[in-house]
Amino acid sequence: MPIGLIALALGGFGIGLTEFGIVGLLPEVAGDFHVSESVAGYLISGYALSVAIGALLLTAAVSRLDRKKVLVGLMALFIVGNLVSAVAGSYDVLLVGRIVAALCHGAFFSVGAVVASDMVAENKKGSAIALMFGGLTVANVLGVPLGTFLGQQAGWRSTFWAITVIGVITLIGIQVLVPRGTESARTNLRSELAVFRRGQVWVSVTLSILAFGGVIGGYTYIAFTLTKVSGFATTTVPWLLVLFGVGTFIGNFVGGKAADKSVNAALIGIMALLAVVMAAFALTAHNKIATVVALLLMGAVGLASAPGLQVRTMTYASDAPTMASGANIAAFNVGNALGAWLGGLALAAGEGYVAPLWVGAGLALAGLVVVAGGSLGRGTAPSQTAAASDGALHADMTEAGVS
Numbered sequence: 001m002p003i004g005l006i007a008l009a010l011g012g013f014g015i016g017l018t019e020f021g022i023v024g025l026l027p028e029v030a031g032d033f034h035v036s037e038s039v040a041g042y043l044i045s046g047y048a049l050s051v052a053i054g055a056l057l058l059t060a061a062v063s064r065l066d067r068k069k070v071l072v073g074l075m076a077l078f079i080v081g082n083l084v085s086a087v088a089g090s091y092d093v094l095l096v097g098r099i100v101a102a103l104c105h106g107a108f109f110s111v112g113a114v115v116a117s118d119m120v121a122e123n124k125k126g127s128a129i130a131l132m133f134g135g136l137t138v139a140n141v142l143g144v145p146l147g148t149f150l151g152q153q154a155g156w157r158s159t160f161w162a163i164t165v166i167g168v169i170t171l172i173g174i175q176v177l178v179p180r181g182t183e184s185a186r187t188n189l190r191s192e193l194a195v196f197r198r199g200q201v202w203v204s205v206t207l208s209i210l211a212f213g214g215v216i217g218g219y220t221y222i223a224f225t226l227t228k229v230s231g232f233a234t235t236t237v238p239w240l241l242v243l244f245g246v247g248t249f250i251g252n253f254v255g256g257k258a259a260d261k262s263v264n265a266a267l268i269g270i271m272a273l274l275a276v277v278m279a280a281f282a283l284t285a286h287n288k289i290a291t292v293v294a295l296l297l298m299g300a301v302g303l304a305s306a307p308g309l310q311v312r313t314m315t316y317a318s319d320a321p322t323m324a325s326g327a328n329i330a331a332f333n334v335g336n337a338l339g340a341w342l343g344g345l346a347l348a349a350g351e352g353y354v355a356p357l358w359v360g361a362g363l364a365l366a367g368l369v370v371v372a373g374g375s376l377g378r379g380t381a382p383s384q385t386a387a388a389s390d391g392a393l394h395a396d397m398t399e400a401g402v403s
Helices: 004-020 023-033 042-061 067-087 091-118 122-154 156-177 189-197 199-219 222-229 234-261 263-284 288-315 321-348 355-376 384-390 392-399
Strands: none
Touching: 004 042, 004 067, 004 091, 004 122, 004 156, 023 042, 023 091, 023 122, 023 156, 042 091, 042 321, 067 091, 067 156, 091 122, 091 288, 091 321, 122 156, 122 234, 122 288, 189 199, 189 321, 199 222, 199 263, 199 288, 199 321, 199 355, 222 234, 222 288, 234 263, 234 288, 263 288, 263 355, 288 321, 321 355
């Protein structure tokens, strides 16, 4: 794999650490700024909303610019956002810093996914995207414990200072290691948006919402499941979440390899497995050993879908992949919000602490129906020009039954 992918992966790690590293520090932040726990939680939900907005609007704004320069500019925005967070003198300023940093999140992954896929041969696109997303999955594994540990030892601001340094290193790495030639086609915004007239693009976006909603539907409230149902001590929860993160790391790369072979077949299998894993978790959550296994599998199967979802969307919008990729990143975050909201409704309805897992299973099952229907149906195919540029990847999807 090209060394430039390492710089993209480091950027993914820094962004993931920004998103998840503050989770374990919310009590300290709430205490410092004298706000309630729920208000402190807006630092996370506000971040996710900003990601979704930035993934669409900022990606559209940079769609005609040189992709390497765009990535450098996005990392500069990321650095500014985290620097503001590190020196914030009030809760409002910290929230602004989070929002600024989050704006680059979706655009970085949408543009970066296109750059990563352009750096490799057609039959390696899934693996290249998986490597870039690998930085995000490493942040899932290490972000919460490392961010919490550093913040508890040196103050919560130290975590944001560390992330700022990571951003600077990433910016330099992209400038030095990412090759020139990964430039956007000189298309206008109207042609970029035209890809949303294609049914298969909407199949991919819908599937992304359901896939990530299925995972987050259970994960958002997993601490309650682990302590109230499985019987684990509260102090063990962060380290059990590391186990989930290890699963996401494994699943991301396995999913990338599977997507290289057959995108649609991989997604059908992953969604079926996710529904089974979430349901099995709900049924066996009272057993500690079964819970540990299920937590690992939930992370592995859930994140295994990410590379395939990106590749599928970009294949059916190969003449405007950056915009479609941005829409897919936004869909991931809409799915996060949907899963958390539905899981919360299930809890509020008194259905028990395993109810969010059943919500996740239901969303995964709905995703299976969507991708299976999209495979068998006669959705809008890429243009002849786009199909020719897709090469082996498009041929692979044709073999899988996508039209």
